[in-house]
Amino acid sequence: MRSRLLATLMVVSGLFWSVLLWAEDNEKPLDTPVAELKIANRSIMVFRATLLGETPETRVKRAKSAINEALEDADDLRVTLDSIQNSNLVLLGAKRAFIVSPRDVDATEYESVQQAAEAAAEKLRQVVAETQEARSIRLILRSLAATALATGIFIALLWCMAYLRRRLLRKLPDLMLRHSQALKVGRVQVIDPNYLYPLASRVLGMLRWLVVLLLTYEWLGFVLSQFPYTRPWGESLNNYLLDVAGYLLHGILGAIPGLGVVVAIFFIARGITAFSRRVLRRIAVPGTFSWLNQETLQPTQRLTSLAIWLFALAMAYPYLPGSGTDAFKGLSVLIGLMISLGASSVVGQAAAGLILTYTHTLRPGEYVRIGEYEGTVTELGMFTTRIRTGLGEVLTLPNSMITGTVTKNYSRTVQGPGYLVDTVVTIGYDTPWRQVEAMLLEAASRTPGILEDPPAQVFQTALSDFYPEYRLVAQAIPSQPRPRAVLLSLLHANIQDVFNEYGVQIMSPHYLGDPIEEKRVPKDKWFTAPAQESKKL
Template identity: 70%
Template sequence: MGSRMCTWGALAMGIFWSALTLAADTTETAEQKAAAAPPAEAAELKIANRSVIVFRGTLLGETPELRSRRARAVIDEALAGDEDLQVSIDPIQKSYLVLLGYRRAFIVTPQDLEAGKNSVREAAEAAAENLRLVVMENGEARNVRFLLKAAGFSAVATLLFIGLLRAVRFVRRKLLDLIPKVMQRHTHLLQVGHTQIIDMQNLYYLVDRLLWLLYWALVLLFSYQWLSFVLSQFPYTRPWGESLNIHLLQMARYLLDGILGAMPGLAVAVAIFFIARGISDFMRSLLKRMARPGTISWLSHETLQPTTRLTSLAIWLFALAMAYPYLPGAGTEAFKGLSVLIGLMISLGASSVVGQAAAGLILTYSRTLRPGEFVQVGGHEGTVTEMGMFTTTIRTGLGEMLTIPNSMITGSVTKNYSRTVSGEGYVVDTVVTIGYDTPWRQVEAMLLEAARRTEGILANPAPQVFQTALSDFYPEYRLVAQAVPSMPRPRAELLSVLHANIQDVFNEYGVQIMSPHYLGDPQSDKLVPREKWYAAPAKESPDS
């Protein structure tokens, strides 16, 4: 009886092989026709939730969808039986026949190849391996003992998962209780002198957020692994568990490859920055030595600091440009887009900033102003207290602090009262207009007398009087003197005392101070008699 069945089986296989050979002979003609026709839509053959193969070509007039349905029907029928199924492949012309026992499961043709793969045999072997897994999992799904064992492993994994979650929560609570004590014990490490750099409350909040992120990262990782393990225990859900593992491994491999791939470039970038730091320190020391008197005329104590900053900035910008291609992610589109955005922002919004910085450099190296000098800029008068890259600060005689843009200083006339004096001090000047009926020699003598009476005005060099204009109705007299160095407020007081002395001297000698824009002389002189100098509420001082 067994020999008869083998004979009938061999006869059936022979007939089948003959039909397949005849079909294969017509395959080339069918393939030529299929090549001229539009490509059919691919269809996936999936058995028991596991993907076996994706059909992409039309075979003997059957579309991929029809081929998938026929193969599924054959495989389901074979799996429903109790026989021991073996999966094998046989070549047939340019295609491969995948056999499930004595049944033809499906045919793998060159049209079924995935893009980038050139071997039909490799595709057939991969499909056969997937079909073997289907056969094995079909047997496991019918095995009650295997299912009970899988359920037991899943229960143990679930208990372990719950224990890990509780352990992570317990460790997080213990760390939150321990951190304040550690912070209090090492609080001196976060102080500069007696000043706390970081507030303990803010630091505790930051650490709490970091622990919270770490806690949820571990929870998600454990949940992912638990779900992957449990799904892998049962035949039907095993493909899902395997895909989860594959995704996690691919992500870990991607991150590891990225880190390892970025390390050489990162090492080069770090080396460039260390070299730039060494060159910057060397240039700082070199410029400090070259700033000594008699070495370089334009490099002095005033220009040393901005020159050092500019040199360091140029070195670091060059180092950044050299290290940029080696930075991780420098070639990505996101990095390029960010670079373009930063460049656009600088080009649109930094024009005025660049202008101010250029004006600051001009003021620094032209030495128009220096801290401590008394100057007049655009109608503002005072002592220069600070010169920055973008602005200059001036303190007026009234105690006001003026912040003037450097571009305004370079674009206007600047009067420096501290440069033309001999020795230390600054220039003090004032203007009076007296009618032509008063002798100019008398006016000059009275102005010099008022200067001699003013404490703070130097006798050497001696004050001078200049007739700066001969107007229609009066000449203009300018008193120029040199005062001792003082703060801005005493200078304002000095001018006030000088003006008071000028009025007193002119009153003593009976000369009125007025600009005679008139039609005729006044009937009486506009003078203040001495006896009215201290009219109420003024009080005469003991020194008067």
């Protein structure tokens, strides 16, 4: 009778638990906070559902109490599973530890309730084994010995690293001096050891601290893993380091195909650039294209290369590592915004430089007048143009200013090398114009540097109210014998001398009438002191 009664009670109890679990499983899930079951610093299970009227927090407290009581009563405990309806009962010895229901399972981590229950049971078995280990004096002493050995190796490695660093720093100056002397471009040494040594010492210091941190991290993880209570912390440190290393390795391996495409695009663009340079050099042969010659060849090659490399950069951009991240996109937008806001004047200067280049407005070596500035063009750049005046000054003019003002070129229409020299005088109507022209031509012939072929010419450019205006135009050779400013000074001096010799007054530029006394200098007064010393000139 008694055995039948026990069997009946067990059947009824099983039916009761089955009905309750079935009701809990089919009950609509409530939005309750989850609770984690941790025993001896080790995570066993995360409860997410209210089961048999108990919230996850209450289930954690009950499971902790049952597990701790079982661990205190016995050492050799078996962890088993018993399935009830859709749930699994985790047993620790003969006692119930906790129940794993379907609503406790994280679908992203486990595929079924059985799999989640087996994982929780395995962790609980590990807790039982570590509890037994913590109660063993022999195992504790072995862990202490392993910790002492690891600490000794750790200290020895730190000492060796410091010793190697000191030895390397002592030999570093000689090594840098020997190898830096070999790196020369012509006779110029590329790297100065005095500036390289601080950089190398800082790099070695950074590497040293990086190795120290890595060794400390590994030592700490090993020591924590030797003791049952701190073992979860050591495992988490080691797992984190492995995760970081795996993440970096995965990122590097994942970036290799994209980098391969970028390298291929680089070499293709380089080959196309070299091919385009050769084609443009052949096209620049005189008689092929009027807009492409030896003057415009170099800027055309630069523009072509720039266009090719910009296109290559646009093609390679999606394959760069990190190009799809928000940080990379934000940085690209920031750089584009900075360029669009700050490069308007730069783009304008570059466009003006292209206009000057392809319209052949200026050429290096020509003598020009740009606004109020006059001199020889020494450099025609993309953004600025440099001219050297006759007084030895070097002026840098923005290209946008040159395109916005009138440019007078004194070298473009001359025969051969050289430039035009012109000056204007106004003489009264009482002086015959033929005499004025002859005197101006004689002054030009006296001036060294003015060419006889083509001959100088005099033009009457205006018949004003009180005087006609005469303009002397001649051609001179650059820097032979003097710059244009000196040449003009000599020409003006000779004009004064010739007019004084023939008794003609120069009243330019504002001639109103003849004065009471003639405004001219007799020849016997040309060298009045202190000009006597310069008489031989």
